[in-house]
Amino acid sequence: MSDANTPVAIVGAGPTGVLLAILLQRRGYRVTVYESRPDPRSAPSESGRSINLALAERGLHALRHAGVLDALRAATVPMRARLVHERDGRTSWQAYGSRPNEIIHSISRSHLGLRLVEIAAAHGIDLRFEHRLLGADFVKGLASIRDLRRDRLLEVPMHPLIACDGAGSKMRQCLGGQGLITVREEQLDHGYKELAIPALASGRYALEREALHIWPRGEHMLIALPNADGSFTATLFLANQGAPSFASLRTNALIGEFLDTDFADVVGLMPRRIEQFAEHPNGLLGTVHAAPWHHQGMVALVGDSAHAIVPFHGQGMNCCLEDCLVFEQCLSRHDSWEARFAAFYAARRENTDAIASMALENYVEMRAKVVDPKFQLQSALSRELERRHPDRFIPRYSMVMFHARIPYQLAQRRGSEQARLLADLTANAAHFGDIDLARADLEVEARLAPLDQDLASVKNV
Ligand SMILES: Cc1cc2nc3c(=O)[nH]c(=O)nc-3n(C[C@H](O)[C@H](O)[C@H](O)COP(=O)(O)OP(=O)(O)OC[C@H]3O[C@@H](n4cnc5c(N)ncnc54)[C@H](O)[C@@H]3O)c2cc1C
Structure with a gap:
């Protein structure tokens, strides 16, 4: 690369900004990261915002490539299945994959952030x-x-600046506000609360440890992911308006009745459930569509700033980490920042839309289908077809979560036919x-091309 050793500014020290900084610094760029929050190495972690995240193969692959995965392993808890809790107390174990390595991992957001920052600092960023x-x-x-500690305003050259400043990106706002890109933000009419x-007094987990627990209730749901310290973080996803909704649950009596009725088998494990509900903030959810993700060779949006999504596939961060890998590939294939940014956008846009x-x-x-007998029957058939035709049939969930070589758009396309x-x-x-x-064997052969054939035809970088 002819321009290695040139300065690159990154805004945002979330997973995207820090991983990208590590990859760029490794290639010889001089990277400076600007982050509005305090240094996690000296500040206590912020609570109230999804405390743990599901890490799947796309994210693992990117972290492995950057050489940082081993440092994170100790803080992950494997999740092998959905453990579905029905209203009547019955539970069902729905394995995520058909092979032992087809599992996802719960990781604490603050631990991930802290370790990545420590590694970035060790790289001299x-x-x-x-x-x-x-x-x-x-x-x-x-x-x-603005340097908030010294109350000074800095003017930072954007040659280039990469904005990894998350779903509420200030840079996206600036670009959109000046008509340099188009931006559409679709807020979901449901929000979340943690x-x-x-952990139990003995230090043990109060629920089965190696599972992502779901209490599906049709229009809303509660999920819980394990943390390495024996606790779980539960997240309630619920409508913002209507009944029941975050707006309708206004009094302690209504909150208590709602939780005790819909989640009877778990409320006993949540101390101060009503106070927690009242005290913890409601989070907003939505999808960001921006086009393009760059302005000339000056600024690019990467990660959630470009394409924030709702969290129901556990892929937001995984997708952002995959962004970093693709961005790195674009660096070596093009000489100018403008061409790199354009190539990155072209390679990713259809995939992030998917x-x-x-x-x-x-x-x-x-929230609904996992308890539907037809869905369960089709899941069982999916696993059988994957066993019989591994070169043609892979359940869509598995393509997204466990097969980093299958781009999202291909997973979506093949998933629809499946x-x-x-x-x-x-x-x-x-x-x-x-x-x-x-008949199923014949139909698979007739309707699904071999995966490798499709992989050869999709655009990557
Ligand atoms: C409830 C919930 C659950 C989720 N669960 C999962 C999951 O299980 N698996 C998964 O893969 N993804 C999950 N996600 C998505 C995941 O959190 C995001 O995709 C990921 O954090 C995006 O990383 P990022 O670095 O692009 O943005 P962020 O993580 O948002 O980081 C942006 C950084 O930029 C900083 N910043 C913002 N504005 C400025 C500014 N003006 N100046 C300087 N710095 C600024 C912020 O402080 C922050 O540190 C979930 C999201 C939510 C809301």
């Missing part, structure tokens, strides 16, 4: 905490960043034994 991006002058090519389930819509669909799957196939094959079946597997 210039990390400037308590520095907030306030605006940008695209004529002069300067970003205004509720803690501490995961955005799959994530929305997954909300319905998690869904039609499963619907046809189970149309008149109530039990697995009712399914005509000989």
Whole structure:
């Protein structure tokens, strides 16, 4: 690369900003990261915002590539299945994959952030905490960043500046506000609230440890992910308006009645459930569509700032980490920042659109379909077809979560054809034994091209 050793500014020290900084610094760029929050190495972690995250193969692959995965392993808890809790107290274990390594991992957001920052510092990256991006002058090519500790305004050259400042990106706002890109933010009419389930007095987990727990209740749901310290973080996803909703649950009596009725088998594990509900903030959820993600060779949006999605596929951060890998590939294939940014956008846009819509669909799957006998029958058939035709049939969930080499857009496309196939094959079946597997074999061969053939035809970088 001809321009290695040139300075690059990154705004945002979330997973995207720090991983990208590590990859760029490794390639010889001189990276400075500006982050509005205090340094996590000296500040206590912020609570109230999704305390743990599901890490899947795309994220693992990117972290492995950057050489940072081993440092994170100790803080992860494997989740092998969905453990579905029905209203009547019955539970069902729905394995995520068909192979032992097809699992996802719960990781604490604060631990991930802290370890990445420590690794970035060890790489010699210039990390400037308590520095907030306030605006940008695209004529002069300067970003205004306030040093909050010294109360000084800095003018930072954007040659280039990469904005990894998250779903509420200030840089996206500036670009959109000046008509340099188009921005559409679709807020979901459901939000979320976190509720803690501490470890038992013995230090043991109060629920099965190696699972992502779901209490599907049709229009809303509660989920819980394990933390390494024996606790779980539960998240309630609920409508913002209507009944029941965050707006309708206004009194302690209404909150208590709602929790005790809908989540009877778990409320006993949530101390101060009503106080937690009243005290913890409501989070907003939505999807960001921006086009393009860059302005000339000056500024690029990467990660949630470009394409935030709803969290129901557990892919937001995984997708952002994959962004960093693709961005790195674009560096070596093009000489100018403008060409690199354009190539990055071209490579990612259809893929991030695909995961955005799959994530929305997954909300319905998690809050309603997982208890539907037809869904369960089709899941069982999916696993059988994968066993019989591993080169052609991989359940869509597995393509997204466990197969980093399958781009999201291909997972979506093949997933749609597979869904039609499963619907046809189970149309008149109530039990697995009712399914005509000989016909299924023929249909798979006829309707699904070998995966490798499709992989060869999709655009990557
Ligand atoms: C409830 C919930 C659950 C989720 N669960 C999962 C999951 O299980 N798996 C998964 O893969 N993803 C999950 N996600 C998505 C994941 O959190 C995001 O995709 C990921 O954090 C995006 O990383 P990022 O670095 O792009 O942005 P962020 O993590 O938002 O980081 C942006 C950084 O920029 C800083 N910043 C913002 N504005 C400025 C400014 N003006 N100046 C300087 N710095 C600034 C912020 O302080 C922050 O540190 C979830 C999201 C939510 C809301």
